Amino acid sequence: MASATKGAAKSDPANAGEARKDEESAPNAPPEIDTRTRRERFNQSVEDMVNVEKHMERRRKLVKEATESYWKDLHNLREQGVKQWEAAKSLNKAKGAPYLPNITGRTLLGESVNSLDLTRNRVSLVSFCFVRFGEAHVNSYIEPFVAEFGARSDRIQLVEFNVQENYLKSALLWMSQSYIRRNTPKERHDNYIIHYGGIDDVRSQIGITNTYLGWVFLVDADQRIRWYAHGPAQPQEIETMLCLTRELDARNKRHPAARSMPST
Numbered sequence: 001m002a003s004a005t006k007g008a009a010k011s012d013p014a015n016a017g018e019a020r021k022d023e024e025s026a027p028n029a030p031p032e033i034d035t036r037t038r039r040e041r042f043n044q045s046v047e048d049m050v051n052v053e054k055h056m057e058r059r060r061k062l063v064k065e066a067t068e069s070y071w072k073d074l075h076n077l078r079e080q081g082v083k084q085w086e087a088a089k090s091l092n093k094a095k096g097a098p099y100l101p102n103i104t105g106r107t108l109l110g111e112s113v114n115s116l117d118l119t120r121n122r123v124s125l126v127s128f129c130f131v132r133f134g135e136a137h138v139n140s141y142i143e144p145f146v147a148e149f150g151a152r153s154d155r156i157q158l159v160e161f162n163v164q165e166n167y168l169k170s171a172l173l174w175m176s177q178s179y180i181r182r183n184t185p186k187e188r189h190d191n192y193i194i195h196y197g198g199i200d201d202v203r204s205q206i207g208i209t210n211t212y213l214g215w216v217f218l219v220d221a222d223q224r225i226r227w228y229a230h231g232p233a234q235p236q237e238i239e240t241m242l243c244l245t246r247e248l249d250a251r252n253k254r255h256p257a258a259r260s261m262p263s264t
Contacts, residue, residue: 073210082137082213087229087237091244097224100126100217101202103161105195108181113193116223118159123248124219125241126159130211137214140233141241148242151187155249159191165198165211218244221252 103115119126125145127138142158149156162180164173173194184192202208206225208215218227218241227244229237 073212076210077212080210082231083234084209084213084230086234087240088227089236089240091218091226091247094220094222094224094226097226098205100219100223100225101199101205103193103195103199103202105161105193108177108184108189108192108194111190115159115161115193118157118191118193119219119223121221122154123156123221123245123252124159125157125245126161126217126219128161128163128208128215128217130163130165133212134214137231137233138216139214141214141216141229141238144233144238145241145245146188149245151185152191155252156245157191158188159193160188161193161195163195163199163211165200216241218248220248 100115100119104112105114106112115126118124125141127142129135129138138160142160146158149158151158162173173196177194180192180194181189203211206217207228208230210230213230215230216228217225220226226248227241229241233241
């Protein structure tokens with residue numbers, strides 16, 4: 001497996017003022033919550049299943065997920081190592097910063113939730129883990145964050161996403177839920193979300209380039225991504241993350257009206 005010290009870690013291209021493709025195409029409007037009822041979503045799913053064209057499209061997607069993505073990410077991991085660049089040392093400007101896309105799932109308590117409701121009006125550290133290899137990465141950010149701010153308060157919180165995009169492997173994650181529940185502190189259960197299914201569009205929008213790595217995003221109370229990092233946390237990145245979290249929290253306390261959003 002590639003070493004974290006394989007080559008010098010590059011600075012995030014955004015630091016040097018270089019426009020990244022994912023930032024240029026990032027949505028500049030808040031994502032919307034799916035307001036359909038459970039029955040409407042179920043009827044749509046049944047319609048998609050009996051639709052031959054959509055069924056074949058889904059089948060092609062499953063095959064693609066099981067082959068291309070695995071080998072591409074593994075190759076990139078071996079070539080680039082676990083640290084592709086170092087995280088920025090300051091916040092991304094709010095204007096033009098991408099919104100956190102809406103992602104649904106179930107918490108370790110079994111409740112259906114979505115990322116928009118969870119992150120509204122709070123500064124949130126949002127983590128994404130796709131494979132076991134990435135767990136140590138996200139934990140290297142989560143542990144100092146929770147030690148400093150706790151798992152959840154009225155103003156600051158941790159939100160964890162455990163994502164299994166490969167439908168063929170979803171059963172493995174489902175069977176390991178009891179293990180995850182036992183090994184995750186209880187105070188984090190209501191904000192630990194398991195999501196089954198592809199989130200290709202989400203990864204493209206927020207710049208997740210390799211699913212073997214763990215990723216974290218610092219999201220402000222207006223649900224804009226203001227800072228992000230990946231791979232094993234470096235000491236400077238931890239210091240920066242904690243400092244920027246305090247900065248966002250202080251801004252929210254000074255200007256509470258700026259973060260008021262209607263409930264959905």
